[in-house]
Amino acid sequence: MSEAKETVLEIDLGALAHNYRYLRSKLDKDVKFMAVVKAFAYGSDSEVIAKKLEELGTDYFAVAYVYEGIRLRKSGITKPILVLHPQLTNFEEIIDHCLEPNLYSEKILRKFIEIAEQKNQKNYPVHLKFNTGLNRLGFSQKEIPTIYKLISETESLRVASVLSHLAASEDWREREFTLGQINLFRKMTWELIEKLDYEPLLHICNTSGIINYPKAAFSMVRSGIGLYGFGNDETIDPHLKPVGKLKSVISQIHHLEKGDTVGYNRAFKVEKPTKIAILPVGHADGINRRYGNGKAGVMVHGNYAPIIGNVCMDIIMIDVTDINCEEGDEVMIFGGDQHPVKFAEAGGTISYELITGIQRRVSRKIIEEKS
CATH class of the missing domain: 3.20.20.10 (Alanine racemase)
Structure with missing residues (x-):
């Protein structure tokens, strides 16, 4: 855990x-x-x-x-x-x-x-x-x-x-x-x-x-x-290290059956037995609606989990059907295995907009420089 x-x-x-x-x-x-x-x-x-x-x-x-x-x-x-x-x-x-x-x-x-x-x-x-x-x-x-x-x-x-x-x-x-x-x-x-x-x-x-x-x-x-x-150049980016990592946590897991729907406007329709996880982050935190409906995803224990349905104000839903995870487990939205540029591009935007959009209500944790 x-x-x-x-x-x-x-x-x-x-x-x-x-x-x-x-x-x-x-x-x-x-x-x-x-x-x-x-x-x-x-x-x-x-x-x-x-x-x-x-x-x-x-x-x-x-x-x-x-x-x-x-x-x-x-x-x-x-x-x-x-x-x-x-x-x-x-x-x-x-x-x-x-x-x-x-x-x-x-x-x-x-x-x-x-x-x-x-x-x-x-x-x-x-x-x-x-x-x-x-x-x-x-x-x-x-x-x-x-x-x-x-x-x-x-x-x-x-x-x-x-x-x-x-x-x-x-x-x-x-x-x-x-x-x-x-x-x-x-x-x-x-x-x-x-x-x-x-x-x-x-x-x-x-x-x-x-x-x-x-x-x-x-x-x-x-x-x-x-x-x-961020170096605005794929040849320069490897020489730089993103300062921010956005992490969240699984609040709840649902097991859904064919015919169920997920989120506002029933935007995601379940076609086969599906396990979804609920995360406490949404467009009021800076994860814009453009990232929903499979456009982008997050990392759970090193595995990619697409965002499904419409991004809500305070919540996103992800598909974790094939991922071994539990309520309370950590989720990497960007950083680590998922470079922020990759996440931003999935939503059709740039790193500048993504990182400057993270709202003040998201807690900040300072990681000190190692001597």
Whole structure:
């Protein structure tokens, strides 16, 4: 009998350390490392992950929103924290908690200068986002003179870094486009730097950029998904270790006869004597309905058990007809013998969506790094 008592996400800090060291090994020693811990550290635990990464020596952190940065500050994180998508209403909080905003339009640049001057700031670190082709956030090349004019007219801020974001660094079919982005970024940054009397950090590489375009590392790189064990490339994934394992437990076993049905809308119809197991996890925990009706499955004692019927809010049902198992036994939803990428692909999605979708009501268990 397994000791599992509930659905739990195990967070392996040893795997995190392995991934960090692997990615670091791809960089020159003087290149700084920004660890992306947005979305609760990609669905795990942002405070635990950030503390471990700070211990490992990361130079910077990045979050999406201000409240994520505040959470890290309150947990004791002292390294610089970049807020990738700050909103105008949060600028005072950014300064109050020593966070660093990513400024991506003339409007927010002007507003941050205004707030910084009101709060008597001098050389407050900010980051400038350049749009090189992803066409999300970012200044265009023609706005560089305006950027410089606004910066040169105030002592309230200092540019800590200039960044951009690669659109398809994992896709070799888009190599020409990616190289075009890198070259445009180089041109835009030097156009600005020539006007400044100092050189900020420069970064455009994400995880796939680190692997596929190491010469574009500039002075810093950003890694998110790679830290959590995914390389967006089947040749890289074996070198990384997924940080999270989602486990559950068999709550009940039913023996069904031909003609019985299972779950909402009677979506699964029994055609022969069938043994099913009930698990305490559902779409409210992050296992989307797309995984039901045989699309995906879980591992029970190393054996594959398909999810049958529609995924419920708090429950999934699996077919364990040919598996020797009992109520209370542990079930591996993803991790171990079932790589999260494989589980995600079975549901027609990607690892990012799967792991960031694991809800907060799922218990977290921290597995410490082995010394």
